[in-house]
Amino acid sequence: MTDERSAGPAVAGGAEExxxxxxxxxxxxxxxxxxxxxxxxDLLAARGEATATMLAGGVPVSRQAVVKHLAxxxxxxxxxxxxxxxxxxxxxxxxxLDATARWMAALASDWDRRLxxxxxxxxxxxxDSR
Amino acid sequence: MTDERSAGPAVAGGAEExxxxxxxxxxxxxxxxxxxxxxxxDLLAARGEATATMLAGGVPVSRQAVVKHLAxxxxxxxxxxxxxxxxxxxxxxxxxLDATARWMAALASDWDRRLxxxxxxxxxxxxDSR
DNA sequence: AATTGACGCAACCCCAGAGTTGCACATCGC
DNA sequence: GCGATGTGCAACTCTGGGGTTGCGTCAATT
Numbered sequence: 001m002t003d004e005r006s007a008g009p010a011v012a013g014g015a016e017e018x019x020x021x022x023x024x025x026x027x028x029x030x031x032x033x034x035x036x037x038x039x040x041x042d043l044l045a046a047r048g049e050a051t052a053t054m055l056a057g058g059v060p061v062s063r064q065a066v067v068k069h070l071a072x073x074x075x076x077x078x079x080x081x082x083x084x085x086x087x088x089x090x091x092x093x094x095x096x097l098d099a100t101a102r103w104m105a106a107l108a109s110d111w112d113r114r115l116x117x118x119x120x121x122x123x124x125x126x127x128d129s130r
Numbered sequence: 131m132t133d134e135r136s137a138g139p140a141v142a143g144g145a146e147e148x149x150x151x152x153x154x155x156x157x158x159x160x161x162x163x164x165x166x167x168x169x170x171x172d173l174l175a176a177r178g179e180a181t182a183t184m185l186a187g188g189v190p191v192s193r194q195a196v197v198k199h200l201a202x203x204x205x206x207x208x209x210x211x212x213x214x215x216x217x218x219x220x221x222x223x224x225x226x227l228d229a230t231a232r233w234m235a236a237l238a239s240d241w242d243r244r245l246x247x248x249x250x251x252x253x254x255x256x257x258d259s260r
Numbered sequence: 261a262a263t264t265g266a267c268g269c270a271a272c273c274c275c276a277g278a279g280t281t282g283c284a285c286a287t288c289g290c
Numbered sequence: 291g292c293g294a295t296g297t298g299c300a301a302c303t304c305t306g307g308g309g310t311t312g313c314g315t316c317a318a319t320t
Binding site for chain 1: 163178235237242245
């Protein structure tokens with residue numbers, strides 16, 4: 001087994017590199033917005049490694065549809081695929097997902113900060129007018 | 131200012147309650163997948179509170195388009211709107227975003243766990259065959 | 261009361277993308 | 291070599307959703 005996928009920090013998928021964090025996040029969000037793609041990710045995470053044909057067996061769509069979904073997922077950095085003989089094995093990549101999770105958490109805390117400021121100002125104004 | 135939005139844990143938006151975590155996450159992901167909606171969230175977070183008409187002024191689409199986006203965002207629990215006189219003021223709600231961020235982080239760490247297991251098993255098998 | 265500004269509803273256009281089918285090409289097992 | 295299996299490519303269909311326009315309604319201002 002060529003373990004090019006198991007530990008390398010370099011993006012083997014070759015789909016995302018020189019882009020800003022915003023566009024990387026965009027790709028992940030768009031990819032995750034589709035229920036079928038989330039299901040495929042689930043299957044893939046459960047099996048560790050699988051081909052498009054295998055995955056198509058566990059989902060009510062054609063193999064070609066699965067291939068397209070995998071292409072989107074790979075472009076988003078969520079999975080990576082490599083050829084082994086005549087088949088293409090895909091595996092899950094946690095890094096992109098983790099990065100997006102952190103982005104969202106940071107955004108949420110930013111909103112919290114802003115809301116706290118707004119509230120404080122409002123109370124201040126009320127105190128002044130009283 | 132009625133601060134029904136600032137601290138209450140109860141979902142004032144009235145759009146999500148009896149659903150499982152999966153569908154709540156789905157709504158948030160679908161909502162965030164659109165760049166225009168993310169921009170509207172940004173504007174809303176920056177202004178603290180705004181109406182659809184105001185937001186339409188800072189974005190290259192019609193007011194009606196903004197209204198539709200706000201409806202999606204509200205259904206996802208990302209914003210909440212309330213009538214004040216003849217206008218409807220919207221504000222950002224960090225809770226749903228934070229919950230989704232945690233869901234993603236948990237999923238990423240789950241993938242990591244599975245990958246670690248796979249890798250361990252592979253090394254074990256290799257050691258045995260040697 | 262008349263006017264103005266903000267909202268809601270409904271009908272409509274348009275295209276990206278999810279899914280399909282058919283076929284050609286490569287690879288494994290015999 | 292030959293059949294069987296798995297991929298890749300391309301053309302095609304069709305639904306969903308983002309966007310628009312038009313109009314009716316309601317509240318604030320004067």
